[in-house]
Amino acid sequence: MKPAYRVRSVVNAVNLSTPLGLLLAVAATRRSGGGPRLRGAGDGLLVAGGYRPPVPIASAFTVGNVILVRGDASMLLSNPRLLQHEARHSTQYAWCLGVVMIPLYLACAGISMALCGDWASFNPFERLAGLEDGGYEGRPLRPILRRR
Template sequence: MERRYRLRQIVNIVNASTPLGMLLARAGGSGGLRRGPHGLLIGTGYRLPLPAAPAFTVGNVVLVRDDGSILRRRPSLLAHEARHATQYAWCLGPVMIVLYLVCAGLSMALCGDHASYNPFERRAGLEDGGYRRRPLRFARR
């Protein structure tokens, strides 16, 4: 494994975001965790209602609602989620969840979509995550 991925893995364990992701996988009825590329863990079969996304990341844990086939069909989605894992390392782990929610709320107010103007989603690649950039509300009038 490349040094940068090993460092991300260690930081996300120390900042408690990966252990939190592992607990969430267990609570969400995940079909177990398997090793993914670049130090990621993939949890399949996530069943809790929130978040509603088909895939999301907590620490180095990528959780998906299906059997993992979405990540095989859309490798760009896995790259998007891996960028979120790096964001957890930079944003002090679980603190990122709060920051992400604030940014998602601001994006929702600006354009009616949680991702379009959320810097976390934009830096992870909107299109890779399956999002399209929406115009600002005041620009639509």
């Protein structure tokens, strides 16, 4: 593992974002025979498949070094662009002091929704993670805002 990914793993463990991701994986995924099935995705990332709650609406999302996936974890592992997108979010948790990223992300998503009707297009976290890699299409500003 590259030193930068090792640092990211340590920082996300210390800032409590990875432990929160693991807690979500245990609480919000179902698997016959017990708890979540965590799979390594390389670079210190873990993938937990079977995420059930309706929020967030994304097919995959990241908390610390844990990527939670609605379907089977292999869906993410077979999509290198989406995996890279989620890995960038993991790095953002290290930059944003861990769980502080969650309210920052939500605020940016709300502003993006107000600007263009989309959670991602004007959300700097999604833009920096790569909109297209995450499966998002960039949307323009709402017509009333374009005129100003």
